[in-house]
Amino acid sequence: AGVAGVIKMVLAMRHGTVPRTLHVDQPSTHVDWNTGHVRLATRTQPWPRTTTPRRAGISSFGISGTNAHLILEEAPPEPSPRGVPLGKDGALVPLVVSGRDEGALRASLERVADFVERHTDVPV
Structure with missing residues (x-):
């Protein structure tokens, strides 16, 4: 109970x-x-x-x-490690990528990494 x-x-x-x-x-x-x-x-x-x-x-x-x-x-807040996106409430947000084959998957991962590097306003 x-x-x-x-x-x-x-x-x-x-x-x-x-x-x-x-x-x-x-x-x-x-x-x-x-x-x-x-x-x-x-x-x-x-x-x-x-x-x-x-x-x-x-x-x-x-x-x-x-x-x-x-x-x-409550536990003390932990800072987000660099590169891990957080939502409004501080929860982790997954970055979902997909590709038809290994090459397409790697290209998708590179695009996401490039986006995060260029957009400093993204909470990471």
Whole structure:
């Protein structure tokens, strides 16, 4: 059951969005919401990058009575190695080439390499 929460938070960090809390209409009266910096996410909202990494607490309560808690922290961003194109979200973008035979494939690869060398505005 906890794996779904981990996946959800990894995706939330990747997309920079705090997902809303499901199946909750109002905050619990057992929590002092005026103390500290904790709020219930009643709607989806942006999760902007700051000088500190994003962190999330994930709890899982198993039917057998097993309880687990995990604190997840985003990894530091890694710079793109030269020549590896990145998409808008920083994901790797494949450069697909094809050719009818080995010579045509090599020609296609040379055209792509030439394009990347000439266009400095391509994010690589």
